[in-house]
Amino acid sequence: xxxxxxILTLPLAPxxxxxxxxxxxxxxxxDEYYNPAPVHRELAELERQLLDGEIDEATFDAREDELxxxxxxxxxxxDRGAL
Numbered sequence: 001x002x003x004x005x006x007i008l009t010l011p012l013a014p015x016x017x018x019x020x021x022x023x024x025x026x027x028x029x030x031d032e033y034y035n036p037a038p039v040h041r042e043l044a045e046l047e048r049q050l051l052d053g054e055i056d057e058a059t060f061d062a063r064e065d066e067l068x069x070x071x072x073x074x075x076x077x078x079d080r081g082a083l
Contacts, residue, residue, distance in 0.1 A: 036074050043067050 043064065050060040 034074050034077055036071060037068055039070050039074070 044054075046060060046063055046067065049055045049058070057061075
């Protein structure tokens with residue numbers, strides 16, 4: 001960028017800065033949302049609850065299906081991102 005371009009676009013700097021921050025926040029939120037570790041922890045906790053008798057088999061199956069679907073969603077997104 002030339003000096004003239006920098007001077008002319010200087011009033012837009014705050015807008016570009018806000019856009020940059022918004023992108024970083026979005027990336028951090030997506031990283032957290034698509035992290036499989038919490039889902040694995042929830043599956044382990046769910047199994048513990050079943051073995052301890054805190055939940056019944058039907059509740060376990062329903063919640064397990066939700067968590068496994070979530071893991072599939074995470075894997076699909078990561079596979080698409082790797083392309």
